[in-house]
Amino acid sequence: MKKTIFLALVFFLFTVTYTNAQFGKFVKNVKTNVQKDLLGGQDQNSGKKTLPEPACACADATLILDLGGKLKVDYSEINITTADDGSVLVQDRVNSNYYIIKDGITRGPYAKGNPALDALVGSGNDNNKSSDFTSKYKDYINKTGDKYLITFMGKNYGPYTIINQFVVTRNKDKFAAVVTENVAVTEEMGKRMEAEGKNAKTDDEKMALSMKYAQEVQANMSGKDPRSTMPKLITSIPDANIDQMTVLSGQLKSNYKYNDILVWKYDKITDLKGNLIITPPQGAAMPENFFISSDNSKYASYDYGTLTFSDKTKLTDLFDVHWLMADGKSYLAYMYYSPKKNSLMQCKIPF
Secondary structure: OHHHHHHHHHHHHHHHHHHHHHHHHHHHHHHHHHHHHHHOEEOOOOOOEEOOOOOOOOOOOEEEEEOOOOOOOOHHHEEEEEOOOOOEEEEEOOOOEEEEEEOOEEEEEEOOOOHHHOOOOOOOOOOOOHHHHHHHOOOOEEEEOOEEEEEEOOEEEEEEOEEEEEEEOOOOOOEEEEEEOOOOOOHHHHHHHHHHHHHOOOHHHHHHHHHHHHHHHHHHHOOOOHHHHOOEEEEOOOOOOOOHHHHHOOEEEOOOOOOOOEEEEOOEEEEOOOOEEEOOOOOOOOOOOEEEOOOOOOEEEEEOOEEEEOOOOEEEOOEEEEEEEEOOEEEEEEEEEEOOOOEEEEEEEEO
């Protein structure tokens, strides 16, 4: 009897010891796998060290582009932008090829100049000149003689001598512009004045030129309302009645809020009806990548891989922050590179 009890005790101790060892190994394996995902580690199959997932990674991320599939594109050698229609444009800087990703389908490669890229590759010119607007917004602005005509949703505005600012909403259903109808000295007159002024050698020649152009300026403004030489706001948004000085001393912004046009001034952001949207932090320079929620309760700014919210929380290691509409709601979306999947991933936040 004693021998039987002794053998049972030995068997019990052996079982507990073995089970504890196996459980410890299991816990260690789980811990290792979690650490590998979060901090990076050694891939036992390939032997290569894997980098950690970025801090901005989200559990419900959407796969945008597998860089290790048929493309074989190096993440460090690409440029990525998101168009207003949700298309993602990827440029491989190594061979200058472009790829377009839309609705989970990747098309390409396309060489620069391919018509498929026309709607996605910008002119690269951000200067506020009328000629630049003609190139960037060729569907809306056309030059007629020495003036510019704006055509939007079948309605004509103008013509105007100068377009100082021009913006269109994301859904292409609203626009706003700051324009000048007439100027005393046209662009063509200015070029002639400059050229003839360089050729004038004597004081008499310079005086004669001054008198000539004084008369030309007077004739150019004859019969025209002096107020037509002042910049003014025009827009397709009904009931826009914002004070003109706010517009002229501020900047029109169509990217600050989803499908809306706002005016940024150093001490406030308003809509075109004059309603205050938010008061920026005192002394803060407004970045180009600024986002205001649909209910105006919060905002965020993006700069050098960091998305900072108005409550001071931050997301890092991300890029290409942009607006996204899904299920009738607006989202603030961003992309990040996943070393684990060697893919471009997208997260979205209700905003």
